[in-house]
Amino acid sequence: MQLKNIINLLIVLLCCASIVQAKEIDPNRPLWLRNPAVSPNGTELAVVAHGEIFAVSTLTGKSRRITSNPHQERSVSFGPDGRTLLYASEKSGVWGIHETRLVRPEAPDFS
Numbered sequence: 001m002q003l004k005n006i007i008n009l010l011i012v013l014l015c016c017a018s019i020v021q022a023k024e025i026d027p028n029r030p031l032w033l034r035n036p037a038v039s040p041n042g043t044e045l046a047v048v049a050h051g052e053i054f055a056v057s058t059l060t061g062k063s064r065r066i067t068s069n070p071h072q073e074r075s076v077s078f079g080p081d082g083r084t085l086l087y088a089s090e091k092s093g094v095w096g097i098h099e100t101r102l103v104r105p106e107a108p109d110f111s
């Protein structure tokens with residue numbers, strides 16, 4: 001692995017750790033990062049933290065919260081085009097598969 005890739009990975013991990021620390025602790029929600037998924041082009045990492053989906057740039061370490069609701073999300077993955085995130089959620093009271101898409105053509109990624 002190249003030094004640049006290692007440094008970028010460390011930035012992403014530090015950013016993910018800050019996501020965990022930034023939220024208020026709710027005893028009913030998990031505190032760990034779960035289900036990491038790498039985008040097809042390798043420029044983003046999607047993770048589940050506190051039951052919500054976050055996207056983190058592997059190039060800059062910048063993160064963005066993708067979901068924000070009282071329901072749990074898990075098992076995140078990128079679609080083949082890199083412009084779709086698929087995940088399991090209990091939004092409707094039962095677990096189901098949901099997706100979030102980048103709708104603006106000028107938006108290069110989620111983070």
